[in-house]
Amino acid sequence: MSQLPFDCLNEIFEYLEDDRDTLFSCLLVNRFWCKVSVRIFWRNIPNINTLINCLPNESKQNLYRSKVIISTLTSKLPIFNYATFCKVLSFNQVYDKLESILKLQFFKNNQYFLKNLINIVAQELFKMLMNKIPSLKKLVFLQFSNIHFTFCSEAKDCLKNLSELRCNSNVYPSFFYELSQICHNIQFFHIEFYFFETNIPNKLEELISVQENLKYLSIRYGRDEVLNRIIPLLKKPKNLTKLRLYGIRHYVSLSFITKFTNLTNLQELELSFNYDEDFVDFEKLQYVIFPRLRIFKIQRACSFLIKFLENNGNNLQEFCVSDNNNSLNLTIAKFCPNIRKLFTGFKNIELDTIKIVLNSLQYLESIKVWCGGEFLNEKEALEAFVKYSHKNTYEIILCHQYYTRSELPSKDLESFFVSWTNRELQKSLSLIIIKYDASSLDTDVENMEIIKKYIRLGVIKKFEVKAYDDEFV
Structure with missing residues (x-):
């Protein structure tokens, strides 16, 4: 197996993408296996310390001038240019890992000082990643109040093929605006709203409206006013194959789904509500036929569900x-x-x-x-x-x-x-x-x-x- 060419070995290792332990073992077999498997192992950043050492000299000098001294930071270059392998970037994950590293070294300082240091290092990392990643596939930005991501000129190439976005609705407006100028082919869009939020930021509306190929829409904590504004923004609702409404804890009507008779390609529908009163207007939904619906998940068993299954149950696989x-x-x-x-x-x-x-x-x-x-x-x-x-x-x-x-x-x-x-x-x-x-x-x-x-x-x-x-x- 060690004699297999690069492409064959790479195709085998692709099946191990979710098996991190086995993939890590492959890194240790020999140099050739390491060269092949490291590209897959580093799609989702596994080690922040290593990534910090990948920072260019200019960034390292910026950290030094800001009095950010990280014990793991060395002048020795890593074996690989790890940042170029990354396909998934979670702002939250980077922030959490930086906090774990820095609080051990700056535990005597107050929280404000620590958060400021984290933000400085995070900005340098994000700047490098935007510059080095040839094509990011997944971006997670569930808002931290002290993170303000600055788009650099290289972000356009990095983000133009973004296919999955997870974010809060209250991210600063310029974030949504910049993405709306670059990303038009997001396929998976997950948005989290705050409990009492009834308005959608204009720039978020714009980002949703420019998507050409949205297939999976997931909304968490969206109220009635939010849902009725989001769905009409879909440019091509026929492309939508998955719709997930999760954890909505306030009054919401499901009648907006019945307005979309052109959701003919919907294959997965998930309605996870917490209270019976959230199922207002399900009696209208019970008569809607989704000819390609394969997966249906629902939190509460209301009386109208029986008629819905009579109309849609034959094709269900889950x-x-x-x-x-x-x-x-x-x-x-x-x-x-x-x-x-x-x-x-x-x-x-x-x-x-x-x-x-x-x-x-x-x-x-x-x-x-x-x-x-x-x-x-x-x-x-x-x-x-x-x-x-x-x-x-x-x-x-x-x-x-x-x-x-x-x-x-x-x-x-x-x-x-x-x-x-x-x-x-x-x-x-x-x-x-x-x-x-x-x-x-x-x-x-x-x-x-x-x-x-x-x-x-x-x-x-x-x-x-x-x-x-x-x-x-």
Whole structure:
């Protein structure tokens, strides 16, 4: 493999982009592997100290004049010009890492002094990155009040092919204005508003309106007034394939979606609201047909959702609902035959319903269910999973209800694995536990010994325990 040409090895390493540990190991094999893999490893800045050492002499002198003395800063040039490999730039990530470095050296100084130093170093880094990065793909700027990014002349080349932008709405106006002059092909746009914000800055409106190829729009905390102004700004709404409205905690009407009969290419729709009153006008949305909708995620199970699934369920491949009821689960079984991935819950009196759902969804690959409290316990969920799911199903995710504790005896866990092993056309199992704060089955020593045993036997392909977070999916 070490004799493979650069292009072949590079294509192999591309598959490791998200596996940072393995990619780092590739750096250490030999010089040739290092030369190939370093370009991928450094797409997302892994080490600020190294990047600081890449600063040009002029920037280093500026830091010295500003009395910023960084212990890791040396006159020795790094092996590679690392800045040229960067494709992702997060202002927040750079700022946080600089804070960790500088506060160790300037811990005796006050916070104002420290933040001023951080800003000085950050400006020099951003200036270098804009000059060195040939084509930035992703930019994250979730506002810090003391960061004011200055666009240099080289920014035009660096940002002209920007495809993903994540930002707050209250970033200073010149930031949006400069981007609107350079970036016209953003495909992924994530905007975070503040809770009581009802106006959109004019320069942000301008930036949205000039996008030629926007495919994914994500809005966090947007109120009714904001949404009704943003959507009409879309230059080519037919290009939109993903729409995500998340964490909106104040009154918002969904009627604006019904105005867009030309959202014919929408493939993913996520509506994550916190209160029932936020679902005003969903009764209008229930009649809208999205012919290409494949993924639908919604926080609350309102009564109008059943009609929506009757109209759009046939093409769905993934459906997630955090709050549900028996009628909705039966609707899923009847109108969503092509579901591959499902997140729902079954009350502890709904064993017949989970049987109907698992029997009906013959293409189902992964199911995530609530566990404990008013929902099925672990034993009931696992038994139904192994008895009634089709041959394509290989993953079960048990999501514990807040502070509910695991009550699964080791003998019942062993029985589940034995039954899974004896299944016809058995696939290796993925078992994922999501817990809030209480103990789950992984905290039981006997259960973990059983799990390790079936991992060694190849019955379990993946076992993972995750912490519950605010994301309902």
